[in-house]
Amino acid sequence: MEFLKVGLWQYVVVSGVLFSLGLVCVATRKNAIAVLMGVELILNSANINFIAFSHYVSGAVGGQVFTVFVIILAAAEAAIALAIVLAIFNRFRTIEGDVATTLKE
Amino acid sequence: MSVSQSVSWFFPELLLAFGALAVLVVDLLVTKHRKKIAVVIGGLFVLLALLKSESAASEHSGVVALFSGMVVLDPMAFFFKLIFGIAVLVTLFFVYRSAESPEANSGEFVTLLVAVTLGLFLMGAASDMVMMYLSLEFVSLCSYVMAGWSRKDRRSTEAALKYVIYGGVASGVMVYGMSLLYGLTGKTNLFEIRDALAASAPSQLALTLSVVLIIAGIGFKIAAVPFHMWCPDVYEGAPTPVTAFFSVGPKAAGFAMMIRFFYTTFVDATSWGSGTELVAVGGAPWPLLVGIIAAATMTLGNFAAITQNNLKRLLAYSSIAHAGYMLMGIASMSRQGVESVLFYLGVYLFMNLGAFLVVIAIRDHTEGEGIEAYRGLSQRQPFAAVLMTVFLLSLTGVPPFAGFIGKFYLFAAVLAKGGFYYYLLAIIGILNSAVSLFYYARIIRAMFLEEPVVRAPVGLPLPYRVALVALAVPTVVLGIFPPLLSDLTQVSVGALGVVTTGF
Numbered sequence: 001m002e003f004l005k006v007g008l009w010q011y012v013v014v015s016g017v018l019f020s021l022g023l024v025c026v027a028t029r030k031n032a033i034a035v036l037m038g039v040e041l042i043l044n045s046a047n048i049n050f051i052a053f054s055h056y057v058s059g060a061v062g063g064q065v066f067t068v069f070v071i072i073l074a075a076a077e078a079a080i081a082l083a084i085v086l087a088i089f090n091r092f093r094t095i096e097g098d099v100a101t102t103l104k105e
Numbered sequence: 106m107s108v109s110q111s112v113s114w115f116f117p118e119l120l121l122a123f124g125a126l127a128v129l130v131v132d133l134l135v136t137k138h139r140k141k142i143a144v145v146i147g148g149l150f151v152l153l154a155l156l157k158s159e160s161a162a163s164e165h166s167g168v169v170a171l172f173s174g175m176v177v178l179d180p181m182a183f184f185f186k187l188i189f190g191i192a193v194l195v196t197l198f199f200v201y202r203s204a205e206s207p208e209a210n211s212g213e214f215v216t217l218l219v220a221v222t223l224g225l226f227l228m229g230a231a232s233d234m235v236m237m238y239l240s241l242e243f244v245s246l247c248s249y250v251m252a253g254w255s256r257k258d259r260r261s262t263e264a265a266l267k268y269v270i271y272g273g274v275a276s277g278v279m280v281y282g283m284s285l286l287y288g289l290t291g292k293t294n295l296f297e298i299r300d301a302l303a304a305s306a307p308s309q310l311a312l313t314l315s316v317v318l319i320i321a322g323i324g325f326k327i328a329a330v331p332f333h334m335w336c337p338d339v340y341e342g343a344p345t346p347v348t349a350f351f352s353v354g355p356k357a358a359g360f361a362m363m364i365r366f367f368y369t370t371f372v373d374a375t376s377w378g379s380g381t382e383l384v385a386v387g388g389a390p391w392p393l394l395v396g397i398i399a400a401a402t403m404t405l406g407n408f409a410a411i412t413q414n415n416l417k418r419l420l421a422y423s424s425i426a427h428a429g430y431m432l433m434g435i436a437s438m439s440r441q442g443v444e445s446v447l448f449y450l451g452v453y454l455f456m457n458l459g460a461f462l463v464v465i466a467i468r469d470h471t472e473g474e475g476i477e478a479y480r481g482l483s484q485r486q487p488f489a490a491v492l493m494t495v496f497l498l499s500l501t502g503v504p505p506f507a508g509f510i511g512k513f514y515l516f517a518a519v520l521a522k523g524g525f526y527y528y529l530l531a532i533i534g535i536l537n538s539a540v541s542l543f544y545y546a547r548i549i550r551a552m553f554l555e556e557p558v559v560r561a562p563v564g565l566p567l568p569y570r571v572a573l574v575a576l577a578v579p580t581v582v583l584g585i586f587p588p589l590l591s592d593l594t595q596v597s598v599g600a601l602g603v604v605t606t607g608f
Contacts, residue, residue: 042277
């Protein structure tokens with residue numbers, strides 16, 4: 001049952017899938033909240049990478065420290081983004097990115 | 106250096122952090138002249154931080170790595186601190202004078218501006234991927250709020266939304282790229298990554314992928330194609346003083362970070378000292394990638410600018426084009442290339458802020474940002490029209506203005522590398538400069554050759570006149586005596602990548 005052992009490879013695949021899903025979500029969704037959820041997926045895929053590499057490649061805690069900072073900044077960014085989305089809703093009565101548009105070519 | 110030793114070198118940044126809080130508290134206490142008091146206190150702290158970094162730079166006279174290699178104090182970091190400091194001080198003046206900046210929440214805004222200066226200082230000095238990501242996000246988070254400063258204005262709020270969405274994606278992609286680089290080398294410090302890359306050549310595919318993803322994050326900050334989509338909308342929607350700041354501050358910081366990342370991680374440190382060519386480490390094809398992005402960025406920026414009628418939007422595309430020219434210098438992978446980028450940034454600071462100052466002054470008086478507001482400006486306000494012409498000609502790169510010398514250095518650095526690829530890049534750059542003349546000259550023609558829509562003269566208060574002259578003098582003088590700046594850039598580049606260990 002050698003193939004059932006979890007190693008670095010499995011973590012990298014999961015994070016790669018998560019990253020791709022995040023990119024697809026960001027590229028296809030018009031809703032601002034949905035795009036922000038896609039950004040969270042991307043950040044968490046990076047976190048998985050950092051922790052896995054920290055354990056399997058580096059052996060030091062550098063990657064884990066990085067992850068903590070990413071989590072903190074993701075929270076800060078979400079707070080600011082949601083405040084802006086709220087302001088958009090107050091002005092435009094919608095949070096669909098393509099509807100709330102006055103700036104154009 | 107250990108944490109306790111580092112703190113004494115970290116004084117300028119501490120001053121800025123304290124200054125941001127001081128503005129916030131004082132703004133709560135006073136009831137009259139809130140804007141004036143906030144701007145004066147904020148400006149004072151930025152000035153103090155600049156003086157302190159100057160004395161620190163002359164004291165250590167070399168390279169010091171602080172906080173276990175998180176940031177470095179080297180001549181290049183000091184050069185960028187000067188650029189950020191001047192940009193912020195000029196922006197504070199814009200904020201104080203501009204009719205677009207509301208009295209009510211100016212205290213919060215100045216707080217953000219002083220805080221973002223701290224972020225910019227750190228971006229210019231970051232030598233660890235953790236610090237790179239933290240400082241870039243710090244600057245971004247402050248910028249999102251600044252773009253949406255006019256809360257009542259639909260355009261400003263929309264600009265903030267576009268900025269935060271594109272920015273969030275870009276920084277997420279960058280941090281994923283950093284995680285791959287960490288996986289390849291097991292280090293987060295740029296100097297240690299370089300040593301690890303030199304010791305064992307990693308998989309080229311993974312290394313290239315991580316470099317591409319990291320370029321996406323930094324390219325967003327400098328508005329390089331294809332990460333530029335936010336730029337025209339944010340520049341047009343944000344209040345003009347904020348736009349002026351975005352076009353120089355965060356952009357210069359992005360370049361600082363890009364130079365430091367590529368030229369410490371992928372260049373052999375020992376090749377810096379000798380007068381020979383730089384030796385690559387790791388083998389990532391980044392000069393090619395950056396070169397392609399440079400060509401695409403300047404071409405798109407210049408051609409999209411041709412059809413623009415809103416001056417802020419036009420200057421947004423022009424700033425994209427200028428980012429393209431500067432990327433050319435980074436792509437050249439030589440000492441001369443980095444020097445020319447620093448020189449161009451120093452010149453760009455003055456000429457671009459000058460052009461924006463005219464836009465602010467005209468907007469204050471006529472409420473107009475469109476090109477029709479500039480028709481016949483030579484009859485309505487000859488002083489502003491003449492100085493605007495100086496700034497626009499300098500942006501085009503016409504002698505004897507500083508923009509010409511800046512472009513000359515950039516092209517010289519690219520041509521000095523030689524080879525088909527670099528000649529092609531230089532040809533694309535020169536063709537683009539010719540295209541840019543078209544849309545800059547359109548504004549000059551509107552100002553001097555067309556009849557005004559309204560004949561009434563446009564008022565230009567004395568402080569605006571003084572500031573315009575103060576920005577025009579370097580634009581002209583650096584074009585005639587380039588050594589004034591090029592000596593400084595030469596010193597700044599000298600110690601790049603020298604630190605190896607000892608933190």
